[in-house]
Amino acid sequence: MRYSEMFLPTGREIPSDAEIVSHRLMIRAGMIRKLTSGIYSYLPLGFRVIKKVEQIVREEMNRAGAQEVFLPAVQPAELWQESGRWQQYGKELLRFRDRQDRECCLGPTHEEVITDLVRNDVKTYRQLPRNLYQIQTKFRDEVRPRFGIMRCKEFSMKDAYSFDVDEKGAEISYEKMFEAYSRIFSRCGLKFRAVEADTGNIGGSFSHEFMVMADTGEDALVFCSSCDYAANVEKAEVARPEKKAVDESAFSPLEEIHTPDVRTIEEVCAFLDVTPQDVVKTLIFLVDDSPVAVLVRGDEEINEAKLRSYLGCDSLELATDDIIYEVTDSPRGFAGPINIKSRIVADYSFVNMTNCVVGANKEDYHIKNANIGRDFKVTEFADLRLIKETDSCPRCESPLRFARGIEVGHVFKLGTKYSKAMKATYLDKDGKEKYMVMGCYGIGIGRTAAASIEQNYDDNGIIWPVSIAPFQVMITPVNIKDEALLTTAEKLYQGLMDKGIEVILDDRDERAGVKFNDADLIGIPLRITVGPKRLAEGKVEVKIRKSGEVEVLSVDEAEKFIVDWVQAELKADG
């Protein structure tokens, strides 16, 4: 392409509403523009990157035996009612009515549609396994879109769905996708890790997230320093501590203490001169409309994802003051397990606590020397707390490392969650009707592109890996009014295009500095500078964006160098 003919509005100013590097650079490089909150247009340069990512995804999905389909964005409510998610999904699901007053939604994901499709056309084990995927616009009405296209409402996602005859088959499908994903993100030039993850809204038994390592990532991750355990902190397990023998003779007598206006753990510790390890934190949650008291040691935090998963509930939120009053006969800040009017579940951190401080369920009072068994009963213990730096690996007990990441892909073992709800069955060899076993697999296309920028940039702009670069080469004649320079640049331009190289000829009547800065900003991997000094010797310069290395070559040598270099880079990523 000739730069002079391109729609490529680059900018020098840093957009004031962009917080993270990828967002700023995508705006400045003329890749995207915001239409409204969480909704973006892709300009030609940005769209080329998207297409590159999509192509890599297609190639690897096809290689893994998946087949591409294209499902509707608008979906009828009935399907979602069948799966139960019409109620569960919450406000992120954009619902509306058509002119016949039928309830519809914009698809945030496509389990329902694909399951409906497959149940109608797959009847026998002979038609299984199958894996279908699509690359399509999803709509999720995010509470707070942010970071440009990193978390937006309308976005392009590759979603794949596998259908198998049994768990064993589903396991194989899952492994194939896991491998395909690893290849995809490697080819996109990303440094990533797969981590165990919570299954959230999608459900199912087990999942891995593919995380691009970046400090600006929204997810916190934990890794074992010696074994290969890696997990999202919202999923990370904490080992159950050994239950110590209880010595009831060491129990001190219960003591109710007046603690006016003392509510938080810090206030309790200061007032009673104890440590957070001595205090029981009692949190009241509203779980599918009934209250549940959750106990955790005072220095620990509840992990709501784990709690949600343990309780198997649709909705979970911290209780309002009204509910707290109902359950504890007191305002917020004085809840405790003794005589509380709700179900109690406790985190493992609570197992070995003795003579602890608890709320009295009475305004302005706490109780000292509370003991499980003697003073109250707890029958449910579970791993409910957030992992922290001082914890050790739940698998091998080695020290842990923490880091942040961007979730670019997520693979799920769904089991029969959707096939049961929506009666997706097949007949096995014995003529018996069985539920298909499903998996689903997503990749955020735009997010993958943005994540690449988070990992590859410098003060001057983006540094694309060749595999997803919008163009591979930029030719920069330093002065287009110099006939010799322009002629040489044109010759290179034609020659490289003939060899299948994607190239921009910067034929603008701009000063060299402007062109260099734009080339760096939009991150083209190679730049050929055609200038008078070198051309006098019949040479041009080829500069490698990522290393800054410069090769001085004749025109023919430059062509060959570039073709070879591009091939080598593509091979290295693949």
Place this chain on the structure above:
RNA sequence: CGGGGCGUAGCGCAGCCUGGUUAGCGCACCUGCCUUGGGAGCAGGGGGUCGGAGGUUCAAAUCCUCUCGCCCCGACCA
């Protein structure tokens, strides 16, 4: 949904507190000259419902009320 901030030219901002010529600056844009290896210089020029509505006033970008939008923090969430 709670807390905070911001809406003035394509972008980045000043002016508002303390109302008063024709609403400014930088970048970008157009014309001409000049210049051409890391965002040049000079001269001239175009572009504004000051987010919107209502109100106060002789007079509103400025004060008041309502409203819409955007951003950040939290809550929430693949």
